[in-house]
Amino acid sequence: xxxxxxxxxxxxxxxxxxLVLAEKPDDGCGHYVLGQESGVLxxxxxxxxxxxxxxxxxxxxxxxxxxxxxxxGDLNMEKKxxxxxxxxxxxxxxxxxxxxxxxxxxxxxxxxxxxxDSSELTIRFRSSxxxxxxxxLLSYSTENHKELLTCLDxxxxxxxxxxxxxxxxxxxxxxxxxxxxxxxxxxxxxxxCKSAVHAGVITDQFGGPITVxxxxxxxxxPAVRANGIQSKDGSLSETLFxxxxxxxxxxxxxTNM
Ligand SMILES: *[C@@H]1O[C@H](CO)[C@@H](O)[C@H](O)[C@H]1NC(C)=O
Numbered sequence: 001x002x003x004x005x006x007x008x009x010x011x012x013x014x015x016x017x018x019l020v021l022a023e024k025p026d027d028g029c030g031h032y033v034l035g036q037e038s039g040v041l042x043x044x045x046x047x048x049x050x051x052x053x054x055x056x057x058x059x060x061x062x063x064x065x066x067x068x069x070x071x072x073g074d075l076n077m078e079k080k081x082x083x084x085x086x087x088x089x090x091x092x093x094x095x096x097x098x099x100x101x102x103x104x105x106x107x108x109x110x111x112x113x114x115x116x117d118s119s120e121l122t123i124r125f126r127s128s129x130x131x132x133x134x135x136x137l138l139s140y141s142t143e144n145h146k147e148l149l150t151c152l153d154x155x156x157x158x159x160x161x162x163x164x165x166x167x168x169x170x171x172x173x174x175x176x177x178x179x180x181x182x183x184x185x186x187x188x189x190x191x192x193c194k195s196a197v198h199a200g201v202i203t204d205q206f207g208g209p210i211t212v213x214x215x216x217x218x219x220x221x222p223a224v225r226a227n228g229i230q231s232k233d234g235s236l237s238e239t240l241f242x243x244x245x246x247x248x249x250x251x252x253x254x255t256n257m
Contacts, residue, residue: 033170179234
């Protein structure tokens with residue numbers, strides 16, 4: 001144990017890159033997309049169990065003058081020692097960083113969104129031996145994008161007829177069903193941001209604002225492949241949602257002609 005600590009200390013002294021700290025520094029990293037304005041990160045295998053003795057560190061950086069907002073879609077770690085199993089959010093640069101938020105100990109209610117005053121954050125995830133726990137999934141954006149969503153938010157989570165939200169980059173590869181398509185609408189149980197990529201109202205690379213409208217549902221939702229995403233057959237539902245776009249339809253038609 002102490003030999004291991006000494007070795008890590010030596011590696012720290014002789015390395016210029018923080019990720020060299022661990023032998024396999026990124027074996028706890030799951031899907032992530034780190035965009036300039038928004039992004040998504042998750043532990044490995046999410047929503048399956050993250051591996052034993054894993055670690056990962058992500059750097060988030062947004063343009064100077066902006067600050068980062070973090071929103072948890074899920075946080076579920078087995079009850080463990082906070083020394084060896086944690087998710088930490090650190091503020092500041094590599095040379096002067098400090099732990100600002102720390103999550104550990106198991107059975108946590110989903111944390112409230114974090115409004116930081118920083119344009120640069122490090123997210124550090126670490127696990128020891130464990131059996132269960134989904135790990136975490138979170139999204140971030142700059143502070144000027146109101147109503148940030150996580151990739152897990154569904155149409156059914158917002159029972160209002162019309163609303164505007166912000167999708168982070170990177171939701172297309174996150175678990176969650178999409179049923180329907182752009183012309184008929186999406187079953188209310190569909191995840192909003194992946195549906196928005198499917199509909200073509202945002203790209204997965206950048207994310208972006210969406211305006212959603214709730215309507216009366218259909219008896220059946222078709223499985224359609226669009227923009228790299230396969231939607232699934234969906235059964236009767238009371239409501240559906242569609243995306244309101246500003247695309248000037250007549251102008252487009254005029255260009256095509
Ligand atoms: C961690 O290791 C223990 C003991 O080998 C094993 O029982 C457990 O399933 C492992 N957990 C994971 C998430 O792989």
